[in-house]
Amino acid sequence: xxxxxxxxxxxxxxxxxxxxxxxxxxxxxxxxxxxxxxxxxxxxxxxxxxxxxxxxxxxxxxxxxxxxxxxxxxxxxxxxxxxxxxxxxxxxxxxxxxxxxxxxxxxxxxxxxxxxxxxxxxxxxxxxxxxxxxxxxxxxxxxxxxxxxxxxxxxxxxxxxxxxxxxxxxxxxxxxxxxxxxxxxxxxxxxxxxxxxxxxxxxxxxxxxxxxxxxxxxxxxxxxxxxxxxxxxxxxxxxxxxxxxxxxxxxxxxxxxxxxxxxxxxxxxxxxxxxxxxxxxxxxxxxxxxxxxxxxxxxxxxxxxxxxxxxxxxxxxxxxxxxxxxxxxxxxxxxxxxxxxxxxxxxxxxxxxxxxxxxxxxxxxxxxxxxxxxxxxx
Amino acid sequence: xxxxxxxxxxxxxxxxxxxxxxxxxxxxxxxxxxxxxxxxxxxxxxxxxxxxxxxxxxxxxxxxxxxxxxxxxxxxxxxxxxxxxxxxxxxxxxxxxxxxxxxxxxxxx
Ligand code: SF4
Numbered sequence: 473x474x475x476x477x478x479x480x481x482x483x484x485x486x487x488x489x490x491x492x493x494x495x496x497x498x499x500x501x502x503x504x505x506x507x508x509x510x511x512x513x514x515x516x517x518x519x520x521x522x523x524x525x526x527x528x529x530x531x532x533x534x535x536x537x538x539x540x541x542x543x544x545x546x547x548x549x550x551x552x553x554x555x556x557x558x559x560x561x562x563x564x565x566x567x568x569x570x571x572x573x574x575x576x577x578x579x580x581x582x583x584x585x586x587x588x589x590x591x592x593x594x595x596x597x598x599x600x601x602x603x604x605x606x607x608x609x610x611x612x613x614x615x616x617x618x619x620x621x622x623x624x625x626x627x628x629x630x631x632x633x634x635x636x637x638x639x640x641x642x643x644x645x646x647x648x649x650x651x652x653x654x655x656x657x658x659x660x661x662x663x664x665x666x667x668x669x670x671x672x673x674x675x676x677x678x679x680x681x682x683x684x685x686x687x688x689x690x691x692x693x694x695x696x697x698x699x700x701x702x703x704x705x706x707x708x709x710x711x712x713x714x715x716x717x718x719x720x721x722x723x724x725x726x727x728x729x730x731x732x733x734x735x736x737x738x739x740x741x742x743x744x745x746x747x748x749x750x751x752x753x754x755x756x757x758x759x760x761x762x763x764x765x766x767x768x769x770x771x772x773x774x775x776x777x778x779x780x781x782x783x784x785x786x787x788x789x790x791x792x793x794x795x796x797x798x799x800x801x802x803x804x805x806x807x808x809x810x811x812x813x814x815x816x817x818x819x820x821x822x823x824x825x826x827x828x829x830x831x832x833x834x835x836x837x838x839x840x841x842x843x844x845x846x847x848x849x850x
Numbered sequence: 851x852x853x854x855x856x857x858x859x860x861x862x863x864x865x866x867x868x869x870x871x872x873x874x875x876x877x878x879x880x881x882x883x884x885x886x887x888x889x890x891x892x893x894x895x896x897x898x899x900x901x902x903x904x905x906x907x908x909x910x911x912x913x914x915x916x917x918x919x920x921x922x923x924x925x926x927x928x929x930x931x932x933x934x935x936x937x938x939x940x941x942x943x944x945x946x947x948x949x950x951x952x953x954x955x956x957x958x959x
Pocket of ligand 1: 785817
């Protein structure tokens with residue numbers, strides 16, 4: 473059984489796989505929502521270990537991938553302005569905007585700084601009162617509460633030269649959009665564990681009921697994924713569609729109430745464009761009116777920036793699970809992690825990057841492919 | 851970035867009216883905001899995302915996860931120097947189309 477030795481607990485993995493094999497009687501398509509889960513699945517070859525009946529479809533849960541091109545271009549524009557210190561998480565540096573990325577803005581003299589936490593950006597603002605400090609606030613429900621707290625702190629401590637460029641997204645509306653798509657093949661969801669550790673599980677029963685689809689809250693370690701698959705398949709085989717929590721060590725039904733209260737105070741729900749997918753109603757957050765003076769988009773007047781997506785990139789279809797990365801014509805040729813055309817290739821959590829790194833055999837044939845596959849799975 | 855890493859609380863203090871902790875992630879110590887888990891105590895384990903404690907975790911699962919992350923090189927991804935990582939990627943990009951060795955290197959990283 474290939475790769476199974478590298479599981480943290482190979483025996484438990486084997487038992488879970490046996491159980492799945494014994495349960496499944498016909499084909500099922502499950503979507504793992506979170507990019508971290510996609511990464512685990514490909515890295516450990518979990519999709520190849522599972523019985524052929526079970527297909528894993530990669531979902532839109534990579535914050536870097538779904539950030540729309542306009543927002544990247546706004547970030548690049550703001551970061552290029554004199555007097556600005558632009559702070560971001562490291563993963564955004566190489567995400568291509570129209571024609572350039574943050575890394576290049578920095579090489580051209582822009583003051584772009586990488587921070588580990590949004591609070592680091594706030595500290596930079598405090599230390600540089602004569603500069604404008606902007607933090608790039610992207611991410612799902614896990615990242616939004618830290619960013620909300622940071623804006624709240626800026627307000628509380630009177631730090632006026634700090635603002636947030638916000639492009640936060642929410643998972644449940646994305647699940648709904650996936651289910652509403654006429655081409656949707658998804659029959660069950662592995663919901664993103666860390667999102668639920670903040671949000672709890674209360675948004676999911678209505679979705680499970682409306683679309684008659686099982687939703688199993690799943691962690692992102694290899695054994696977590698197998699357990700999530702096992703429970704989802706068991707429900708499907710029994711004709712059930714409920715919400716189950718397979719990640720109770722980090723997820724409580726009520727989520728994190730303090731974080732939810734802060735989200736409610738600082739943000740308001742808004743429609744958001746998802747890169748490659750388009751606008752999904754109520755699928756994001758923006759700063760609420762009370763925090764408008766900390767809104768970078770408002771402060772720097774970057775409302776109308778024109779954008780151009782590379783025509784050959786099919787990341788929208790990848791993000792909706794309609795095609796697999798290697799079905800894109802330029803996968804692994806024109807488009808690689810070093811020369812990414814779409815964000816799903818540049819982000820380490822993106823499905824295209826995961827396929828590129830761990831699935832050499834599915835690339836257009838190259839002499840080195842076989843040996844690389846061996847070295848890819850360490 | 852979306853990764854949340856478990857760590858152990860070493861010390862707790864109030865700074866400018868904000869509850870902060872130093873947290874040990876398998877050897878790397880970082881400052882972490884406790885405003886969302888205000889009753890977290892020294893010695894307890896928590897899941898941390900971008901410098902914020904988000905949920906408690908039991909010691910056993912925290913250890914297992916940390917060990918796994920370390921083996922997979924994910925701690926380096928999370929706490930390593932992103933400029934260096936981006937620079938490496940950029941340099942590699944200039945060296946032409948993907949060749950076997952470069953990719954293996956990338957994979958190992
Ligand atoms: S391989 Fe590249 S061009 Fe194709 S969908 Fe993925 S990111 Fe876009």
